[in-house]
Amino acid sequence: MEYKPNKNVIAKRIAGLLTDGSVVNLGIGLPTLVGNYVPEGVDIILQSENGFIGLGPVPEKDSIDPFLVNAGGSPVTMIDGGCFFDSSMSFGIIRGGHVDYTVLGVLEVDQDGNLANYKIPGKMVPGMGGAMDLTVGSKKVIAATVHFDKKGNSKLMKKCTLPLTAQKEVDILVTDVGYFEIKDGAFILKETFAPYTADFVKENTEANLIVAEDFKQVEIV
Amino acid sequence: MEYKPNKNVIAKRIAGLLTDGSVVNLGIGLPTLVGNYVPEGVDIILQSENGFIGLGPVPEKDSIDPFLVNAGGSPVTMIDGGCFFDSSMSFGIIRGGHVDYTVLGVLEVDQDGNLANYKIPGKMVPGMGGAMDLTVGSKKVIAATVHFDKKGNSKLMKKCTLPLTAQKEVDILVTDVGYFEIKDGAFILKETFAPYTADFVKENTEANLIVAEDFKQVEIV
Amino acid sequence: MKEKKILTSDAAAELVKSGDVVMVGGFMGCGSPPEILSSLEKAGTNNLTLVCNDAGWYMPDKGMVNGVAPLVLNKQFSKAITTHIGLNSEMQRQMLSGETDVQLVPQGTLAEKIRSAGCGLGGFLTPTGVGTEVEEGKEVIEHDGKKYLLEYPLKGNVALLHASVADKAGNLLFARSARNFGPLMAMACDLVIVQADKIVEIGELDPEAIITPSIFVDYLVQTVNAEGK
């Protein structure tokens, strides 16, 4: 079976996990794509950790507001019913468990739910920004990543090697191969995305892997 | 020399201590009177711990706003430039040292600057309200009391006997007899109010008392 | 953005269960939700723990009865965590007689305990109460030569609040000094019910002026008899 990275599959599946009325924080990069695939009839509220809820779509070029940016510093809009607040309130919302889902990009994630996504010692030192608070504080943490790194190694690790963003906080991992819950020291395979199969995942995983009783292969369109 | 209680003398002298532009919190009761005597040309900002700065005078009967009350629950007004906030901000202001003067009523005050003003065990249990935070957090704490209790005992004590509101926080004591600084375990007599003399204070004080080098008798009109 | 359900005050009061920790906004009644409290009095739900700045006014000789005072008279609280009960003689009586377990907390500490719970903090260090009875049983931590008490968060099951204006999503504005503990309690309770004097469409409120974001609010109650303007 040939593997082809596909970020949109990841974004689409994650979008399907978000419940109606939930408060969601989407990280910069891949997680941002999730916003494009939220199913009709599901009304989510996007939180932006730089200080507001009600994040809306990217503005037209001629209506950019220099004072309304997302946590990546890019111009955005606000939907009706949104509101602004300061950073202590923003992280009060995050740390206080008032964000239902946070979707984060990943450098490493392991079978214990540990996450590393902010630092490669001596090489990349951007800083953790809001990622540590988001990972610790959100009700459900969803990690999003392509299934294999550039060398072809599975991203499902036994143990993270990079400095951690947070300890044992990741609940769900969605790759372009499958959807996993992380529980009791194992990746629980809930779905593969056609054409990938459970066997394909097993063959390519060294970490603890359990195929869920209700496992199914699904088609992501 | 005969003693006659006079609350207005206390309020007048305290009003004269407040510097132009300072932020002031006046406790309920006697301290509230201070607001009536602020000299012309001195512009103070009154903080009300239930959630605003810019406390203004008592409203006319026909313009009472049921949602604008002071920390005693009585209707007040707001001056231009005032603003409202929640209780965590209000006590952030207080605890953070952003109130320059707090004026508090007193059950007991001693030579170490200890203050008791919220409780008489088994008898009076109203609760401390904001008094503990105000005493601990304000830059200068001014205690206001008539000089003698109903039994004729001086209110200048060696050691408080009632449960403390705060430890070693009172900077200034103003009675209807004189104005004292509290420092290094003693009441420093700065002024007496005519007709009272330094000798009168000495004769009536058991606590450590020092007459300041720049002591003077003044007339409070 | 989704709309919040609008309940009658009676239906709202039914959501409060015996044994609940109930946070009630307001400062001497200013900012307490009179109609929800009146319904809760009627419902008679008891064994509640009250968290409120004070116990309201209860000075019947002066005709002053407001805030949570009627529920105190009705003996619906078995416990109260509050800063001041000086204007409610019945609460004082219940405390002194041991009928109600009243815990008195400095006002700034109470505000911060509630905020801490809402903000996911595990506690905070405050200089308030050091060297007083408030210190008893608490950990004292010294830092930079100054002593602080370690205070822990305080969560609630239900918050009962009063807003001047809500939009249908649940964003809130509060009237003048009626704001006090409302925005903090909204963050710290599982269920947040707000009596609003005015309910407007989503999008009508200035997003820079909103005090409590909609995500904290579960139910709205439209005030029937607005007492203020």
Next chain:
Amino acid sequence: MKEKKILTSDAAAELVKSGDVVMVGGFMGCGSPPEILSSLEKAGTNNLTLVCNDAGWYMPDKGMVNGVAPLVLNKQFSKAITTHIGLNSEMQRQMLSGETDVQLVPQGTLAEKIRSAGCGLGGFLTPTGVGTEVEEGKEVIEHDGKKYLLEYPLKGNVALLHASVADKAGNLLFARSARNFGPLMAMACDLVIVQADKIVEIGELDPEAIITPSIFVDYLVQTVNAEGK
């Protein structure tokens, strides 16, 4: 209420002294005061400690340079306490080479450290950072079966902020997401200087909508070239 003095941005920048801890509002430049920062760059004051969410944008190939980035290039900071420097390659270089002592702090923790200082708290317990490098050298306190780091307050000498509107007393409004760290820094610094795009008379702002009370503000600077609306 007294009016605050209005300074030119050059005069404001002169109030910043070598060695100062300078808190700069803004998130990737949004909410930083461009004209005060430009004057401070011109003044060249150095050996400063920067406290800011980030180091601004410095991507010269894309023409993106904003926030505190020009001062980083100018090597005015010997130390920086910040959450993210990923958009400023020069700051990363200075950190990796050891030229600048950069301390990276989780964003919620930085916000809370500043608020703690402003609010007179001695610190707070946060779950953020437990089991990570952030934990190193910190006290871990367990409560109710959960681990927390004890974090201490962070004070500054000067805050440099950007407001959309100020009244002459110093009450502030902030534009949309430009609010971020501004209201917190205003509480935590000895000297607070605010570049305001618009300055109005005392009494013109709605007292329920004011974000930062006048009592925190020392000086105003009137924006000369407003970039927003």
